[in-house]
Amino acid sequence: MQTSSPKHHNMMTYGSETWSLTMGLIRRLRVTQRAMERAMLGVSLRDRIRNVEIRRRTKVTDIAQRVAKLKWQWAGHIVRRKDGRWGPKVLEWQPRTGKRSVGRPPTRWTDDIKRVAGSRWIQAAQNRGTWNSLQKTYVQQWTSIG
Template sequence: MTYGSETWSLTMGLIRRLRVTQRAMERAMLGVSLRDQIRNEEIRRRTRVTDIAQRVAKLKWQWAGHIARRTDGRWGLKVLEWRPRTGKRSVGRPQTRWTDDIRRVAGSRWRQAAQDRALWNSLQKTYVQQWTSIG
């Protein structure tokens, strides 16, 4: 379920859909129906599976640090800095970019912060917490 999740732009809608799918999978593993009315906390206690939001956020944070520290000139960092030169912008609120939630925690100079692994790892807990506290 988390294959390639490092490259997703995390949104509350996406996290909600992942959690619903995870709960459905856990219910299927235990052979429990929704009609049995067993609480999600009880199902999570029985399966002992990590919350998907926590896992996805942690993977993305680690990947962001890896990309920021990379110095071999591969495309990863170039794609992050790329700005398209298309004519008109679409109407409405801009879509969430991959770096928006990282910048919210680490600041606009997040790539410099990622160079210091101790600082980056300390910020990881804050980043993961923002996604696990949702719903």
């Protein structure tokens, strides 16, 4: 894993722990990141330099990797809290709305976490060792896209 964390990562990932991650969102973040990396190097799309070469030169961590890691760590932190704050309660909250809209339901914040850790993910997160061992799988599912 690359260690470089330039300022654009901080700007692009601010508040990302609260995002519902989707493939579309990850692709848009990557497009933006690649544009920033080309700008850092003074390279144009017309120069036809491969993304892997640009990444080799900039040594920047893939934005999908960073966003996924931040969200996973924050999820574990939130559900292990014992200070009575609202974090764990809001994760289980079901809004009461009228009619459901037609089509596929919106992606919920916990959907991608449950795919890796299962429906009992809150219990799994109580054990830091278990949670940390699942993090690699979670991050990998987002870094393997695109």
